[in-house]
Amino acid sequence: MIEVKDLHKSYGKSGKINALNGISFNVNDGDIFGVIGPDGAGKSTLFRILASLIMPDSGTAIMNGYDVVKDYRKIRQIIGYMPGRFSLYQDLSVEENLKFFATLFDTTIEENYHLIKDIYQQIEPFKNRRAGALSGGMKQKLALSCALIHKPEILILDEPTTGVDPVSRKEFWDMLARLKEQGIIILVSTAYMDEASRCDRIALIREGELIASNTPQGIIDDYSDILWAVEGSRMSAILRELRKYEKIKTSFAFGDKIHITVDESLQIGELKQYLINRDFRDVGINPIEPTVEDCFIALTN
């Protein structure tokens, strides 16, 4: 159980840069909790506070009963932290890194091998290779193994999938799902909205403020606009035309489609006719279910 209440943190000489502006949320036992927001939203600051690396200006965070400010020694026993940047010793080998972190927590690889077995087995063939010489995906697996080796109650993963290829990303989330079965609370931040569905609950944050906290489905259910996807061959020209149309509230390029929210009175045929009149003959318009990203955009507008 993690209870975060009204966390504030600002940087700079006179506190000019507000990184966190009153964040509160709760995480239930055994959940994968996703903190989702664009770069600069304050995700890393939040996680560094929870990992007891920096102190908040105000507010409290209680993790499994321990306060991150007062009981920081205890916090360090029960958390596993994996920073966004690869931060293991590049000049030590895979096995040496793992053994090193196990020793710092006064445990051994053998003792908690069952926890990391799934993950570590994939890099074990390279255990004598220096960590600096591993590929990105392997580095990430090693970092996760090192964060897990002392059997933490809470795992804090700061943007673990940034810069990782789609296949490895999927693999990584599968690993997290298996860890969840061990009863570890997993806090994970990401800038990729499509990863939200892999979490039990998510918090959307932007500019240091929480804009929504719910299950991914709950967030989608709260979405009240009518959402259509428009596709065609000249996307940017279509987008320009759509933005001129007064019955369309918002329009955003979304991969190879344009997502638009529209006034209730607008019919698909009407919009299609409008575009055909402007010489866009091959357009397709379909109502769609919103994604978390649509919700994020709607909530931040």
Next chain:
Amino acid sequence: MKTLKFLIEKEFKQMFRNPLIPRLIVMFPTMVLLVFPWAVSFEVKNIKIDVVDHGKSIYSKRLTDKVAASKYFILNDTPLDYQTAMLNMENGKTDMILEIPASFDKDIVKSQTSTVGVAVNSVNGTQGLLGSNYIMQIVNDFSSEIRGELINTLPPQSRATIMNMPRVDIVPQYKYNPELDYKNFMIPGFMVLLLTILCGILPAQNIVMEKENGTIQQINVTPISKINFILAKLIPYWAVGLVVMIISVTLAYVIYGLWPAGNVIAVLFSAIVFILSVSGLGIIISNYSETMQQASFLVMFFILILVLLGGMFTPVSGMPAWAQTIAAVNPFNYLTKTFRMLYLNGSTLADVSNNLFALGIIAVVLNGWAVFSYKKRG
């Protein structure tokens, strides 16, 4: 203890996997001790001198020859007048001018006394001072030589009066460094310099490197204690320093025949106390720096202060009061003194215990500060 042992093991592994540092630890003392003692010397030799001999007599010729024969001087020119000699000095062709008056011989024979003029280019103060000292010595020698010769030419009664006049001769005895070998004086200083550079710069870069690589974050979220972490950073530099000392002491003996007149174990022991204090300084710098660049600049700045106000090149007693105050807390100063005492004076551990005590206090303060300034969270 187990954690500390493992941390130290990790530091050594990292040190030996660095392609440069192990080589540096061996190459650096070797190079410094092979090259610098020959180059860094305050002995002034080969001073170029012009002799303006107005007398052109037997005695003035003898004086000129005596100057030219000295190992300190090179006779550049014997111009006819002072102006030409001065022009030479202005053009940098000569460093000194010795002017012998026309009446030199006459004065010596008649009144047993004469004067010579000396002009020195003192842009380089040391050279100016030593040069004029050397020439004074030569002239003094010359005058006592002549005195001995001329005394026989005097009438017996006045000879007796001169003979009975009290005369003081100064016969210096050069203690502890009888050959006045500058190298013997500087080599212990170079050893301190080596220790300062290696055991000061390497730790200064160490923690900053962990900051730059981000590994410090992983360390900080572990329950490891600050003291253990800092100790693990310090202890490897003891080993480095000891290796440097063993290489230095051996080289000093093999190449220069210089072996501590006191106890060699005392030399190593004082080195260990000293390493602790400079490494502590390095770690403090490391704690306060965010990047390698900052750390490098800071450590260079401090090493310069330590060395220049440390009595290696210039004696501390000649410094202004404020500089002596700095020297009183300068570990470099204490070890330089200690090494010179152990090497040249043949002091014992008990003789240098005051210095070691001071070094110990400096080490405790600096390392306490190092532990204190290492923050596991910002």
